[in-house]
Amino acid sequence: MNTRHLQRPQAHWDWRAAGNFVCGGAGSGLAFFAAMWAPEALRAPLLLAGLGLVGLGLFFVWLEIGRPLRAPNVLVHLRTSWMSREALAAMVLFVLGLGLVLGLRWRAWPTALAALAFLYCQARLLGAARGIPTWRHPLTVPLLVLTGLTEGLALFWLLGAWMQPPLLLALPLAALVLARAGLWQLWRVRLGQDAPPPALRAIDAQAPVLLWAGTAAPLAALAVAAATGSIPLLQATLLALAGLLAAGAGGSLKFTLVTRTGYQHGFSLPRMPVRGVPRTAPR
Amino acid sequence: MTRWAMVADLRRCVGCQTCTASCKHANATPPGVQWRRVLDIEVGEYPDVQRAFVPMGCQHCDEPPCADVCPTTATRKREDGIVTIDYDLCIGCAYCTVACPYQARFLSPAGLFAYGKEPTENEKVRDDAARRSVATKCTFCVERIDEGTAKGLKPGVDPEATPACVNSCIAEALHFGDVEDPQSNVSQLLARHEHFRINEELGTGPGFHYLWDRKP
Numbered sequence: 069m070n071t072r073h074l075q076r077p078q079a080h081w082d083w084r085a086a087g088n089f090v091c092g093g094a095g096s097g098l099a100f101f102a103a104m105w106a107p108e109a110l111r112a113p114l115l116l117a118g119l120g121l122v123g124l125g126l127f128f129v130w131l132e133i134g135r136p137l138r139a140p141n142v143l144v145h146l147r148t149s150w151m152s153r154e155a156l157a158a159m160v161l162f163v164l165g166l167g168l169v170l171g172l173r174w175r176a177w178p179t180a181l182a183a184l185a186f187l188y189c190q191a192r193l194l195g196a197a198r199g200i201p202t203w204r205h206p207l208t209v210p211l212l213v214l215t216g217l218t219e220g221l222a223l224f225w226l227l228g229a230w231m232q233p234p235l236l237l238a239l240p241l242a243a244l245v246l247a248r249a250g251l252w253q254l255w256r257v258r259l260g261q262d263a264p265p266p267a268l269r270a271i272d273a274q275a276p277v278l279l280w281a282g283t284a285a286p287l288a289a290l291a292v293a294a295a296t297g298s299i300p301l302l303q304a305t306l307l308a309l310a311g312l313l314a315a316g317a318g319g320s321l322k323f324t325l326v327t328r329t330g331y332q333h334g335f336s337l338p339r340m341p342v343r344g345v346p347r348t349a350p351r
Numbered sequence: 352m353t354r355w356a357m358v359a360d361l362r363r364c365v366g367c368q369t370c371t372a373s374c375k376h377a378n379a380t381p382p383g384v385q386w387r388r389v390l391d392i393e394v395g396e397y398p399d400v401q402r403a404f405v406p407m408g409c410q411h412c413d414e415p416p417c418a419d420v421c422p423t424t425a426t427r428k429r430e431d432g433i434v435t436i437d438y439d440l441c442i443g444c445a446y447c448t449v450a451c452p453y454q455a456r457f458l459s460p461a462g463l464f465a466y467g468k469e470p471t472e473n474e475k476v477r478d479d480a481a482r483r484s485v486a487t488k489c490t491f492c493v494e495r496i497d498e499g500t501a502k503g504l505k506p507g508v509d510p511e512a513t514p515a516c517v518n519s520c521i522a523e524a525l526h527f528g529d530v531e532d533p534q535s536n537v538s539q540l541l542a543r544h545e546h547f548r549i550n551e552e553l554g555t556g557p558g559f560h561y562l563w564d565r566k567p
Contacts, residue, residue: 134458134461135484148419151444337394337549
């Protein structure tokens with residue numbers, strides 16, 4: 069536990085900022101998997117859903133800023149600001165993704181790359197907030213990227229299970245769900261050395277959602293789905309349920325991270341004043 | 352090269368908040384926005400307790416995290432160390448407020464004055480609509496410094512060129528000056544006293560120094 073004073077919750081980023089991380093992360097993850105792995109019939113609708121989520125997230129941010137008409141200024145500081153880079157990556161993603169949706173004959177991988185770039189920029193955006201210990205922790209960025217990818221593939225199954233894509237694509241979802249839980253555990257342990265106690269309590273309160281509803285339950289649903297190949301409707305339902313749970317838990321984790329764990333760094337006072345001294349100012 | 356900095360003598364600060372009041376008066380900051388604050392910090396457990404009053408605000412860091420994250424370049428650092436905000440560029444995203452480890456930045460609410468929706472006489476004169484719905488913070492009273500130095504005055508010595516909080520401090524706990532000038536008031540104070548900077552471990556290089564004892 070740290071000994072810093074006045075570690076108050078940040079009061080500026082609320083559900084609207086969280087909405088960007090929840091929707092943008094999941095949307096870019098979905099766009100990535102839609103571009104890379106989706107069967108032809110599913111690609112356009114899934115990509116459109118992914119782009120829609122990214123757009124919705126950015127709309128939430130727009131609702132939050134104090135001077136919304138100046139929003140284009142967000143692109144000015146690409147040299148160091150991850151918010152500027154996130155905005156640029158979003159523009160590239162929209163252009164490439166909408167091109168694919170509209171049937172332009174260009175390759176899918178640049179769209180997937182743009183989706184990954186957006187996800188990475190968004191994770192770094194939070195990681196660059198040096199005033200908030202839970203956000204700036206070195207493991208927060210990989211956790212957000214992994215969560216976004218997990219949500220993306222989870223949404224892929226939630227929306228696409230009914231079209232019966234190759235069952236083999238359920239294996240990466242299981243792997244991502246497991247990896248996310250493992251990384252979360254490590255992040256939680258490491259955070260304990262730096263994060264304010266109320267932030268840790270908020271993380272612990274959300275833990276059952278992530279570990280049970282977001283990890284154990286989807287894994288169980290995937291396992292049962294693998295064994296019910298003879299009943300396609302049941303299998304699709306189970307796969308969609310696994311996707312719903314894995315994506316929902318990821319959203320819950322990010323919402324908690326932004327709105328509940330954002331306690332400030334506080335003030336470290338290495339020495340206390342020695343009282344009883346003469347004037348120090350010039351007479 | 353000039354590097355403007357603030358020195359707070361923690362042994363002399365009595366926590367009267369006169370600096371806070373004078374800052375609010377000089378800059379007409381709206382309710383909830385305090386560019387200059389005084390933290391009241393208690394350490395230890397009864398009966399072994401110590402208390403310190405710690406003047407706090409923007410530290411005008413050497414490596415300001417707020418400037419790096421700002422997506423609009425509204426936040427910049429001048430060559431003399433003062434970190435400024437261009438209110439006409441800022442979009443009010445509050446990214447800088449969560450990046451600042453000193454809780455020094457505020458998003459100024461629009462349409463709120465000290466006593467409701469109508470500005471006081473002082474606010475009518477000093478409130479600036481450009482400063483509403485954007486990020487704001489202590490400026491070290493940069494206009495006073497610039498206007499004062501243009502007249503040949505010395506910030507930290509001549510009140511007309513010195514930040515309002517320093518001028519108002521009843522205990523002579525706050526000092527302002529150029530730490531790059533070895534003969535300046537602040538350099539002399541730092542040379543003669545034990546001092547530290549807050550949250551220095553974060554690598555921000557704050558321009559706010561705290562005296563806690565005399566050097567032996």
